[in-house]
Amino acid sequence: MAGVQPFLHDLLVTLQAPSQVWSAGDGQVHPNGAQGVYHADVRALSSAVVRVNGVLPESVSAGRTGPGELEAVGLLRMIDTPGADPTVILCRRRTVRPGHVAERLELSSATAEPVAGRVTLRVASDLAPLERIKQGTPSSPLPPAVTGEGVSWHEGDVGVVVAAPGASVAADADGATLTWDVTVPPGRPLTLDWSVRTRAPGVVSAPASAAPEWSVPVVEADDRRLAALVARSLEDLAGLRMSAGFAPEETFLAAGAPWFFTLFGRDSLWAARMLLPLGTDLARGTLRTLAARQGTVTDTETAEQPGKILHEIRGGDLDVGGGTVLPPLYYGTVDATSLWICLLHDAWRWGLAADDVEGLLPALEHALAWMRDHGDNDGDGFLDYADESGHGLSNQGWKDSGDAVQWRDGTLAEGPIALSEVQAYAYEAAMGGAELLDAFGREGAGEWRAWAADLSSRFRKRFWLSDDDGPYVAIALDRHGAPVDSVTSNMGHLLGTGLLDPEEERLVARRLVAPDMSSGYGLRTLSSRSAGYWPLRYHGGTVWTHDTAVTLLGMARAGLGEEAAVLVRGLLDAAPHMGYQLPELYGGNAVGDGPGPLPYPAACHPQGWSAASAVVLLTAILGLSPSDGGLDIAPIVPSPVGALRVEGLRVAGRTATVDVDAHAGATLSIGDA
Template identity: 50%
Template sequence: METTVKTHDGTGSPDGPVPPSGLQPFLHDACITLCAPSMALSRPDGQLREGCDGFYHGDRRALSLLTALAEDVPNAPIGGGPDGAERASFRTVLRGLAEHSPDPAVTLERRRRVEPGELSETLTLHNAGRTPARVRLTLRAASDLASMETVKSGRTVPRRAPEPQPDGVSWSDGEFTARLVCTPAPEAAEQAADEITELHHSVELAPGERWEAVLRCTVEDQQGDVFRPATSAARTALASGASLASADHGLDHWFARARSDLGALLLADPLQERDTFLAAGAPWFLTLFGRDSILAARMLLPLGTGLAAGTLRTLARRQGAVSDPSTEEQPGKILHEIRRDGLDFGDGLAVPPCYYGTVDATPLWVTLLHDAWRWGMPPEEVEPLLSHAESALTWMDEHGDADGDGFLEYVDSTGRGLANQGWKDSGDAVRHRDGRLAEPPVALCEVQAYAHEAALGAAELFRAFGRGGADRWEEWAARLADRFRERFWVEDARGPYPAIALGADKQPLDALTSNIGHLPGTGLLNAEESRLVAERLAGADLDCGFGLRTLSSDSTGYSPLGYHIGTVWPHDTAIAVQGLARDGHFEVAESLAAGLVRASVPFEGRLPELFAGHGAHTDSRPAPYPASCRPQAWSAAASVAVLQAVLGLRADAPGGRLTVRPGMAERYLPLRASGLRLGEREFEVALDGDGTARVFGLPGDRVTVEVLEP
């Protein structure tokens, strides 16, 4: 459907297209500005015209329509877009006003800023002509107070009746209230059709004169925020001192843009507001996700351990304590997501506000604790979390392996939750090579790698802190590696490779997928197995030139726009890059990293959650996946993961050692990375044009720097 209220831009066009009911809105051309838990989505010209557009706070839409148009003259947008994560600006020419040549004379500028709980827009009319101009500016506003789940599903709800105010308008459902205030107050206000409010200003502009108005939309939520906004100091501090200058400006821009976006995605735990974590992504996932927040924090460890510590503690406070089939909570389990409201996807699929339906967040939590300790998380912060690690390991051994076959597997016990509970959680993500879908319970290949790495990391932690159990978990990991070697490997005409998973019949699901890229570097594979995986990842059916396809293009059901069956996910590729570099497969790692950097350029450094997998051999730039989040925490953090792989950084803060092994750095030379951190110590790595590595800022009597040849 489309709204039919006439606009005042001289075209008579509707306020904007609304997708057919039931179809998820597209985001590929949206301008997204955010400061979690608030965000604004608009058209490229700055107008909020419904669909997915709006100003949101905490999974509720406060504004669904906000347009600014000059009546009776053509409004011609000439440019606009983000000016960082939290700001955007747009400029429109008001054609025919005060013009004495082909040059435009009168413009409308719109500058937007998002802060927690507030959207502000400064509107500026400027007459650069030689004669006076009269402008009748009309602001049109409406709100449906829709939930994010409703917007994402493509369903529509009626607009709320506006409540006129002396200087604007408000909307309320008794619990959530949005107020729009205009300064100066409008000269006139009218209630148009479909619950739309029109605010009018008549402006006389002398030659060279400017006129300005400020719009502010604020929200009040009686229910309160699920998570608090991080302080401005915390947002600024996140990676604030880090900088990168290399021979590849694409990598530099991706890194710089990521720093800005990551600060805007930061949230705080209301139970302890000093603990911050990254919301998964905007707009659909602007909340705590166990897996996403953990992986993003892990990728960012070279910039400091504070984020990792906050993420670990926030999740530990909510670690499963009881068995509750309705939420899939189990003792020791790390949650999947928390929202203000539950989600109802239709067709019987629904999840509660606090949902534990994930198989991988628990081992990933343990690994983050280990890696944060290695990067210098203070022992007094690590030790209180060791009991949570023990609970997580017990979950892995018992609940995670419910049938006792020695592998971690999942099955939706509710009948209405996620059918697939790894990072590829869409219903068609796990399959055989011939396209047949998996039947639960499912044991994913990468989850076994996560579990193996977690067990070895926990053993190292337990020994360092004088706790028992280290031998047990090392033996557990060794047995898991043996079982994996016996059961997961399959073969085709090109040779052996790991299956994506074991299905309900305990037989391999032989689809060739990017999941195998999560295995190198975890210790699960021996040297020959790692080499075989590297060769598969290097194939043109997976490496599309912009990163790894999630499913081989040779597989039945491959779709370059399939969510988990052919698209490219930057974090997925970055994990493979790190593991391959760790295992010494530098050529393959460098090719995949270069693909991500290449892809980041047309996305202006803000790599989305995912994009199409058509590939560089057919497309000069990757096509967007239209409903993808931008920014996404782990896509932004992937820039740091790639940098870590380029530098070959390995940290051992407890042992006073930093290793540099720049085996895939040639295309980026010379390179200088500043603001890196090993515990409380800030350092810098410089790679000269010939590849010579130098480290500055680490005192030799406290830290041994070891530079290894590739």
Template identity: 50%
Template structure:
């Protein structure tokens, strides 16, 4: 790339180009984000956007601007502070130390405020002065765009800069395929510097005054698979007053991030349907599993979001068998994009992994769809809306038997038949996620433990819905569920030196993959375990090898493949711990309290914006959780885990137009009052006394 001038001392090292310059996924744990999906701006902590790593202005599945460097008289000002009022607005403060009065006190400062809306980025640059004499300077921006596809950025491979049109005026533009970006710089004069552009304002600041200029970037992609919703979030406002001061800001930040992750896509008859995109920066699109879990966790504040997500996924429900896309009749999709997405990884045979624009390679989204429909109904979703989705429910239940159980052994299993899709198709979908305790990888087809729990609950609760709406078939699904429960009990239980537990999976030879993992926590509350099984699973989850103090590890520390920063083999995922916590609460287990304490500590440590995952080091060894450097944030189900935590510790139990509350014991949060949660669109006030006695009142 051409550059404005040689600046070797100021260019940051690109962490995505290490190890003999081999491309690697960029790290983002120390970057600043301003977001309003599908638009996101990632920068250094001082607001500067360089030409390396992830930093840039992204819209949909493209990075647009890859360079946006602010200078005063050709120099970068010294960063002082940054603050964020909410996720779509960030302010950075810096000092141009060469300006102003002599002496140690700064008398000139530069404030850079960045505001993001869907398809719009606005930056305001304000130079203020308390110097004794007028300050004369130039305010400059070095601007560059690469229009790189998101999967290329994720793989650590950049693109050459794309020169803008309009240099010489105050409006620059870029056009490529369906993407158009227009950058307005009122009052600036622009010049070309290689394939970059420089914009400059001449500034005079009188004593005690300030001067402001602005940038306005509009973005549009006419072929985008998803867009911003046309309406505001419909969920109720949640207000928390608690002696435990961690809860209120945590819930506020959670709901703010989820609001900014909202997206929409056309459903049946072209009607806009809303959902929550899986996460920034890589997954701002519709994901079956992620969007469903998020909607489920948000049911205490909105059934509308769940129903919209369900309708959209039902609209895309599989109708044919296609190995290339993993589509099957009745199956719920994995993800949707406007173009294919390279995983930038190869399998054991060296074959590249590349997903098509619409991809169905997930084993669990279909039963999770059925469970979300049932849960939305229990939380008060309108009967007529639920009833219209019952044909899709029947197709989903049929898929479990006719396609999910490909070999007819009564269990759901998966295998990538295309050779280029995901080799693992549960929520732990990395290539090395399913390991034995000796560290060796299991070979597919694989039958995951938690998927059997989802499938069992989907069949049982699907039958309940069919009965409630006088539709036939309920007995068939209950009988099928009973057989699945017996098969699970006979084939998944294994032992180690401590005792029994369910294996993570059965391998292609139907042998248990003996490894203690967090997957077993997802079985709680599904009904697939008997009382003894519930007891064993609950106790194993809180053993010192599994509970880190900040959450439940994905893999036991006693396993040979354990690594605290292993993506699915030792790290902690907030949503995973929240699901385990919800299961413990549903089973009314005493282990609920320590797991809640661990999750709350983690969410608080990340200032209410929990990342996708973090390191699984013990709390005694690391007093704060260590970031996983490449983790997405905000991640939809990580953010939603905060509300799931609140629901679990309150012991909320919905039954259509009735809600009960049974707080966890021991109750450690002091006097607490929460408003805005409820069923059937009717918020209630929930009060818990200092000693843990709960009560509620309808508004």
């Protein structure tokens, strides 16, 4: 159906940035929806379907076997001998590397005599841009050119070459059929190989280094779901590592697959921040990459301003529908600049080398100045946003859908919008920035502490509301300065930032673990009592993994372990339903309302900050915080996962191990640098 975003929840993904393959549950790449072989936001192949004697193999198993690898097993009863037992199988092994997808087709037989058949691979390409696929816009296959060992497609700077050694090739206007006539002897597998290589221009590519920038901890817990979630999440994150052409030696994490397979200021910053207990190298790469494109001028079309950190970067204009067209380098985000400062400060505390920090201090000063000089559009003293281009994002916080900021009765708030969590990020950035300025002998620390104190005072007067359940924080102020009264997850991001006092943090935490906000599988984005609530509304009732993680970490840092444990258990209860790959978001239905959390069908998976949230669980449960080159621990009591041991944490270049017993008695050991 034209104009309908394709679903992803039941598709298998195999990836190694910037390449990815989306296939059906049988491992086949059917010419449907979002299925395809992609590279750098271009669909290189729109189908890759294997048949034997004209019939699809009968799928019995398919799934990942390692980073960037998938294996699908099908039965070949069309060439099998009579009998109840299936004795001829096809194993399809896929490996994805940057710009290269290879498959080995292995046919095995346990029949008494050799079996013969015809294996065909039907491939097609539309070279469609990812944005067109996301919008559900129909595309047509392009005619291929026959080459020595297969077929190819070329259009502009994009080139796709399929090689299938030993196959005969029959091309037509819609694609090509590659054919092998085979005889499979009993007990001796027969293998066929084919591959696709893609060349496509892009501003992001594979990272310079092959190994991830973080340690991989050994996790042992009474609740075994925690270790499974951490292992799967770190494997997924390894596939999201990218570099930008303007900073090729640095590495960051792409926001998510398939739609956001690129640099996003906010998302990449949050993911790097969440991974700090495993090392600071990713944070350094993310900070440097974003600093390389820090705003220098005022440009309404791109939303660039001096000192501002970008929102996202693409290879060309991005038409997301509804009149929203984003330029290749787009700065329409109100929070990435503050979050950049927060990451720099936190990375410094976790042990980022002084020389690395010092090299980023000019960018820090420019970012601080942006908060003061450009962050406030209407002059009320709060950071806010308004799209002045007429074709940019209408909402520019992390909840960036058009209906993300609404009143309790469901009507939409009018901008400029000043989000509550953005004020918390700004407060934390000003205080952290001041600490860095002092530590490195630069001027201005006093000014920023005063600025933060003033912001805190004004926030307390303007953002607090009360209803029958007591006090809570409004999601935002609207264009008239009125506090928007819906109860949302946004206030969870205030916890642990310093903006609230301890009693205010307790009030917020209590509201967030109430049944209208906590689904039992995580934190709903909007209270189920709101008129606009729906469990599958993008920012109006779903659960976002990272949102829950940020909130529970804030609770833990505020000493609210009981409330944090509610959300920890929620994510762990959700994880097995999704194969321990927590996606971008999922349904806000309550525990018991169905067999598990409803999939949000178009959600990205893996998603950078969702996968990184697994490390947040470790940080919160153990109560980790860096301190003068060492590590402080303050575990949640009682531990929500029972006894827990984590080896391979990193602080100031040293390795740390933490043991917590079931009653949260803890020991810490730190090795030499």
